[in-house]
Amino acid sequence: MNGLALALLILFGVLLIGTILLQPGTKGGLGASFGGGGANSAFGAQGATPFLSKATYWLAAGFLGTTLLIEVLIIRSNRSVLEKISDKPAATVPAPAPAVPMPAPAPAHTPGTK
Numbered sequence: 001m002n003g004l005a006l007a008l009l010i011l012f013g014v015l016l017i018g019t020i021l022l023q024p025g026t027k028g029g030l031g032a033s034f035g036g037g038g039a040n041s042a043f044g045a046q047g048a049t050p051f052l053s054k055a056t057y058w059l060a061a062g063f064l065g066t067t068l069l070i071e072v073l074i075i076r077s078n079r080s081v082l083e084k085i086s087d088k089p090a091a092t093v094p095a096p097a098p099a100v101p102m103p104a105p106a107p108a109h110t111p112g113t114k
Helices: 002-022 029-033 038-043 049-076 081-087
Strands: none
Touching: 002 049
16 A cells, blocks of 8 residues: 555656646746647637646645655554664674784984983
């Protein structure tokens, strides 16, 4: 069930991004490159704006609903995102070698002293 919900979430997200980018802006944007003036004849006098607006609302609602569904599934399975991280076995790191005392350096001989 989690895989289906995640697939729906990704599908809604990609479609939502597409509908937002296709909407006409003040300077044309991507909507102008995928139809421009020809969109008026295909979608009527108002163009594709009402259709894209409604599609955006429905896709946003689907995205939100799918996100809430995934959250409910996570809560019902009584797990946390942090548990996935803590379930992995810790990497074994070798212990550091014991410190070996170094012999003290011999005092430097300075000229003029015995």
